Amino acid sequence: MLVENELLGYPRLKIMQDSEMFSFSIDSVLLANFVRTTKKTKKIIDLGTGNAAIPLYLSLKTDAHIHGIEIQEKAYELAKLSVSANHLDAQIHILHDDLKGISQKLGRYCFDVVTSNPPFFKLIESSRVNKNDFLTIARHEVMMTLEDLVKEASYLLNNGGQFYLVHRPDRLTDIFALLRQYKLEPKRMQLVHPRSNQQPNHVLIEAVKGRLEGGLVVLKPLIVYTKDKWTKTILDIYNFGRDSYVTESIKP
Numbered sequence: 001m002l003v004e005n006e007l008l009g010y011p012r013l014k015i016m017q018d019s020e021m022f023s024f025s026i027d028s029v030l031l032a033n034f035v036r037t038t039k040k041t042k043k044i045i046d047l048g049t050g051n052a053a054i055p056l057y058l059s060l061k062t063d064a065h066i067h068g069i070e071i072q073e074k075a076y077e078l079a080k081l082s083v084s085a086n087h088l089d090a091q092i093h094i095l096h097d098d099l100k101g102i103s104q105k106l107g108r109y110c111f112d113v114v115t116s117n118p119p120f121f122k123l124i125e126s127s128r129v130n131k132n133d134f135l136t137i138a139r140h141e142v143m144m145t146l147e148d149l150v151k152e153a154s155y156l157l158n159n160g161g162q163f164y165l166v167h168r169p170d171r172l173t174d175i176f177a178l179l180r181q182y183k184l185e186p187k188r189m190q191l192v193h194p195r196s197n198q199q200p201n202h203v204l205i206e207a208v209k210g211r212l213e214g215g216l217v218v219l220k221p222l223i224v225y226t227k228d229k230w231t232k233t234i235l236d237i238y239n240f241g242r243d244s245y246v247t248e249s250i251k252p
Helices: 026-034 053-058 074-086 102-106 133-137 146-158 169-181 232-237
Strands: 002-008 014-018 045-048 065-070 092-096 111-116 157-167 184-193 202-209
Touching: 014 074, 026 053, 026 202, 026 232, 045 053, 053 065, 053 074, 053 092, 065 074, 074 092, 074 111, 074 146, 102 146, 111 133, 111 146, 146 169, 146 184, 157 169, 169 184, 169 202
Parallel strands: 045 065, 045 111, 065 092, 111 157
Antiparallel strands: 002 014, 157 202, 184 202
16 A cells, blocks of 8 residues: 655655555665765765665755666655655656666766665575565565675766665675775774664665775764664654754755
8 A cells, every 4th residue: 555654754755655565664764864965965876775765865965966776666666756746856866777787877987975775685595585575675685686786886986986885784794895896995884783782783884985995983883772762863863853843954
C-alpha cells in the first residue's frame, strides 16, 4: 500500500513509501546528516537511492544538483513520486539504472560528492534467498558487490571529491582495502551504537579522492538510544529535538 510520510521533523518534506517494501531507515538519515557540503558543492550522486530519502534530506543542506540511481523499478517509481511531491524536480533527478557502469553514462570525474547506503551482506553460495525479492536485493549483494560500488564512486568523483558510505563495522577491513585500491582515502569515521553498552552496528565513512594516505579522524561514537528513547543527538538529527519543527532549510 502506498503511503505518504513526513520525512523526519521537516513538515515541508514528504516521502512516498510502500508498506510491502523496504522503507527508508535510520541508516540513510545518519548518512545524509554525516555528509559535508559547501557552496562549492555543485553535483551529488546517490547510488542505490531507494525512495530518495538521502537526496531529499540533502536538499535541505545544499542547492547542488542531485542524481539518484536506483535499479529496482518499484523503488525508482517511489523516488520519482517523492521528488515530485516535494516540487524538487529541478534539483533532484532520479534515474532507473544499474550503478555498474553508470560513470560511463553520466561522465567520469565530474561529481563532487557520492553517497551510498548499499546492501550490507555478501551473497554466498549457501545463502537461501530469493534473488528477485525486493528486500533481498536491498540487503544482499545480489545486483552489485562492495567493489562494484567503490569502483564506480571513484570513477564518478573529481579529484578531491568525497565518498560517503554507511555500512557494517564487520566489513571495515574490506571497505578500507577497496577504498585504497581505488584511490579513495578514508578521512573521517564514526561508529554508531544502538546503546552505550552495546557494540556498534553501523559505521559512517568519509573518503576523499586522490588525497595523501593517513590522517583518518575517528569521531566520537554516535549513540542511538538511551534506555527506550532516542538520544538528544538523534532527536536533533531528525529535527524532533526542538521546541517546534523547523520548516526552513538547514543550509549554511
